[in-house]
Amino acid sequence: MFPLSGGVNSAMIDFINVSKVYKDNGAKALNNVTLHIDKGEFVFVVGASGAGKSTFLKTIMREEVPTSGEVVIDGQNLNKMKARKVPYYRRKLGIVFQDFRLIPTKTVYENVAFAMHVIGASQKDISRRVAYALTLVGLSAKAKNYPNQLSGGEQQRVALARALVNDAEIIIADEPTGNIDPEMSKDIVDLLEQININKKNTIIMVTHEVDLIRHYNKRVVTIKNGSVVSDTAHPEVARAASPEAVVNTPSGYYYAPTEDAEIEDFLKSYGSEDGEEKGFKLDTSAFRGE
Ligand code: ADP
Numbered sequence: 001m002f003p004l005s006g007g008v009n010s011a012m013i014d015f016i017n018v019s020k021v022y023k024d025n026g027a028k029a030l031n032n033v034t035l036h037i038d039k040g041e042f043v044f045v046v047g048a049s050g051a052g053k054s055t056f057l058k059t060i061m062r063e064e065v066p067t068s069g070e071v072v073i074d075g076q077n078l079n080k081m082k083a084r085k086v087p088y089y090r091r092k093l094g095i096v097f098q099d100f101r102l103i104p105t106k107t108v109y110e111n112v113a114f115a116m117h118v119i120g121a122s123q124k125d126i127s128r129r130v131a132y133a134l135t136l137v138g139l140s141a142k143a144k145n146y147p148n149q150l151s152g153g154e155q156q157r158v159a160l161a162r163a164l165v166n167d168a169e170i171i172i173a174d175e176p177t178g179n180i181d182p183e184m185s186k187d188i189v190d191l192l193e194q195i196n197i198n199k200k201n202t203i204i205m206v207t208h209e210v211d212l213i214r215h216y217n218k219r220v221v222t223i224k225n226g227s228v229v230s231d232t233a234h235p236e237v238a239r240a241a242s243p244e245a246v247v248n249t250p251s252g253y254y255y256a257p258t259e260d261a262e263i264e265d266f267l268k269s270y271g272s273e274d275g276e277e278k279g280f281k282l283d284t285s286a287f288r289g290e
Contacts, residue, residue, distance in 0.1 A: 011038060011075075012037055012040075012073065012202040013060060013073055013170070013202065014036055014070070014073070015059075016034055016069055016070040016072070018059065018070070019033070019067050019069055020059065020226075028225075030055055031225065031226035031227045033052075033227065037204070039169075040200040042203040042219070043203070043204050043205070044206075044220045045057075045220075045222075046213065046220060046221070046223070046245040047206075047224060051242070051245065056223060057172055057206065059078070060073060060170070061090065061172065062078050062081060073170070091166060093172060094172070096163050096171065096173040096174065097176075098175040098178040098179050100155045100156055102147040104146065104147055105146075107143065107146055108144070108146075108147070112165050113126050113130045114162075114264070121166075133161040133164050136164060136195070137158070137164075137191060138157065153181060157191065164199075169201050171192065171195070171201055171204070172204050173192060176192075178207075189205070210235070210247060214235045217233065219233055230242070
């Protein structure tokens with residue numbers, strides 16, 4: 001039997017002997033991973049390129065299913081989940097990507113509202129929640145701006161507001177600071193930390209930046225060749241387990257985020273059963289001063 005949620009330290013994320021082999025090329029991306037993450041934990045995941053971090057996140061997102069072993073999230077066994085249930089399951093998740101993946105043709109407000117639109121939220125809830133999420137990330141004043149009018153750090157805060165707006169129980173942040181100015185990186189992680197403290201949601205953040213894991217006193221899980229090789233609160237132990245996984249933050253690097261044409265489709269996979277668009281008009285009156 002695998003542990004189900006319940007009890008004092010109820011598991012939010014349980015990996016039990018999880019292995020993943022990609023059929024097309026035989027790559028063994030996860031190798032017998034057993035990991036237990038409690039509700040409300042903030043965990044850094046580190047590992048060199050190709051270590052298996054993305055596959056780990058994708059199995060939580062139910063984009064990949066393990067070849068063997070069990071993935072149990074908040075008591076739900078993802079291996080057994082029917083495909084039509086997946087969009088509902090994903091509503092538990094708020095996802096932040098390295099390249100932000102904002103919709104360039106939508107304003108800040110509309111980008112955040114879109115995540116509520118796809119789950120069929122009411123206009124009233126959308127107005128209220130989007131305003132709240134933008135306040136949380138300190139971007140109310142930029143609600144009418146478009147992504148290309150914002151700095152990288154601001155764009156990532158919009159993505160964070162989008163991840164939060166539906167009250168996600170699990171925030172998955174895949175190198176959220178990898179594409180922004182180093183001095184802004186701590187702002188983003190500070191925000192994640194505040195959200196974790198206030199909302200008690202579970203946060204999984206992949207990073208390569210040794211400065212960050214040193215600065216924040218968190219659990220660090222190191223993945224190497226598909227295996228968990230260290231699980232520690234001590235950053236130097238994590239670093240020793242895979243020195244190539246955590247590096248000094250390169251100073252002053254920045255590259256433009258990709259404009260992902262498929263982001264709308266992706267977000268819809270977090271919505272209703274058939275991902276169908278309902279007649280929808282964003283109520284932005286609060287931000288037009290009407
Ligand atoms: P990381 O995120 O740490 O860079 P990944 O999970 O992306 O690691 O990759 C782990 C291994 O699985 C690598 O060998 C990679 O080439 C392989 N891999 C990842 N995704 C796929 C895929 N969709 N198909 C085939 N092989 C893959």
